[in-house]
Amino acid sequence: MVISYFLLSSVITFALLGSYVVYRYHAELKRNLRQSLIVLSEDVVRHKFYLNDVRTIRQNFHLLEAYHSAPFVDHFDDLTFAMTKTPPPEADEVAVISVLPDGRYLTVRSNTLRIEQKSRGLALHLAAVFGLFLLLFVLLFWFFLARLLHPLQCLVRYCRSGAEAEKAVPACSGSAEVNELKHAIIALQQANRSLCREKQNIFKEAAHEIKAPIAVLKARLSLFAEDDAFEKTRFVSESEADIATVSSKLRELIFLKEIEWDMRKGREEVAMQEQCRLMQQVFQPILEKKGLTIVSNFEEDFTLRIHKAAILKVMQAVFENIFMHTKNDTVIRTIVDPGKKRLEIVNEIGSKSDETLFSSRIGSRMINRLADKLGYRYETRQHEGRFSTVITFDAAVPEGDLHLSVQ
Template identity: 25%
Template sequence: MVLKDSEASHLQFIVTQEPYISKKNEITVAHTLSNGYHLNILSDYEKVDLSVKKYAQKLLSRYLVSLLIILLISIALLDYYMKPLAVLAKKTREWNNQKSFDYSLDNPGKEIEEVSYAFSTLIHRLEIFRSKEAELFQEAAHELKTPLALMRSRLDVYENNEQYQKSQFIEDLGNDIERLTSELKNVLFLESSDFEEASNINIADMLKKLQTKMAILIQRKQLTLTLPSETFSIVASEKLLSKVLSALLENAITYAKEESMVEIGCDHTTQKIWIENSIGDEKYLFSSKIGEKMLKRLSHELGFDYISTQSEAYFRIELVFTRFVQGA
């Protein structure tokens, strides 16, 4: 940048015995004369600042134009180089071993649109997770309740049952600690099953697994747990479904009257399962408000409606699956 002489502002000429010391917002040049005096030339910053501002604007406009040109060239190159990949992906998806592989450049933009939509969906899901971070931590911490209840019940049974061998107690407690460690990992790293592949799940098989898992809770309260004779299958995330049924069963066992029956029923014609327990001395019939919020959220993801009924004698919750249901 070169400043022209016309860009000097408010010029002043001063002759002094000593070089002039410039003040704020002044530009000063001193020249020593033959007689020992000093010729001082003064100017202010006004036009200099204006000139610098104009030059900065010129540089910015050049930068933006260059950036726009680079962007247009990049888009053109990406479009050119992505065409073969897009067509290859499409043809590979449609190919079967009964036909020869046909590789032709027809309608390559559709694959790019699908990839763009997939990324947009993923980003939207991650934004939802971030906005609900506190709620996710509450729900994740709530899931620690079941393994802790199992460990507490196992200790009570060991202390009150002489037939429960110490070696067996240590082995079972080790399994409980493994489950607790797994849940802690979910809490600390916010592991989610939202991206888990859906699979075909038999309701009766999952209930049998949960019965084994809850065995120590059942033994501690001397309960009788009845499993359904009927069954049906759904296509869903196994972790999510296990989370829901485990929470409901643990809730029923926790608040059931001692030496009573906890009934699990199933009707494959209406795709309905229910859990019913008699009411003990506990005040609450559902574990917590967090548990209720979890059930409401997961009901949408797994595709079921639920309703709870109660009286002075019993508490019952029903789940009716309306989506992803297969025959028994």
């Protein structure tokens, strides 16, 4: 396509420039011929050739040796001389009309056949030279494009082949942009394979974690089927506990994998009071239903550079646990200490809520386990019916690849 556009633009440019050159050449030939005819008409008067007839005038010019090397000698065969008593009419050919001393009019005329031939010859010559140079340039340009686009064609073939990057790293080296594209494609393939491995690991870990609770549940079913004396109420209660264990393991695993992927992203500036306000907005329906009020020292704040999405999930789990275990129609206080980078949440203890909240109901054990990964300390204290949750951000978040697992 690039070559086609180049050819089209070159041909149009050549046609315009070539037409102008041929037109100027044609006009110059006509001007030179007219000047030669003027010289001839003046010589007719100077040498008194007009005293003879027009045939003799023509022969005299052939006989004069000085005219054999004249520029218009090749037009001799096309020249016509005419002498009339009245001015001749205008003609299409090149003609010069002069007044002779005896009052007659001398007309020296030549057709433009040779001028047209020379003009066509110049046009053909220019076209031949242009075509030759254009062909040579197109071949060089095609060779240059082939070399320039070869790395991209190599990358296309590599992507279509489905080859593994570890086994067949493409040697498609080119410009800096092409090399960056190559590295990006390889990195994308590696990330895709890593994602596939992560998905496989999720299923492996899930199978490992729920294997024991399912085995217990199967044994309980078998025992219930074989032992007629086994109490139904006890069986149902213990089976529900087994199912709750399986569900809890799966929720924890999914929660950990989400945190792990969130920690692969870059760190961002996070304002702690902004997170507290966000939690209040997220759980607003539950707060209204339970009659809870959040009071905070909003004039105090501190900013962390942390994995925003990951810490947001942890904060959501923390606040969910607090809302689920807070007494109805009470006040929850959030105390922000910028100097110590600490957030303290104080609530009155109530029975566990039956409300379905928005996160995965991750318990304190799981939140505490994530502390080292996200760089915080998690503490809980209970005193005289009040429960205090303290999160202190004082540790550095580890860099590099992260992997969290259920223990």
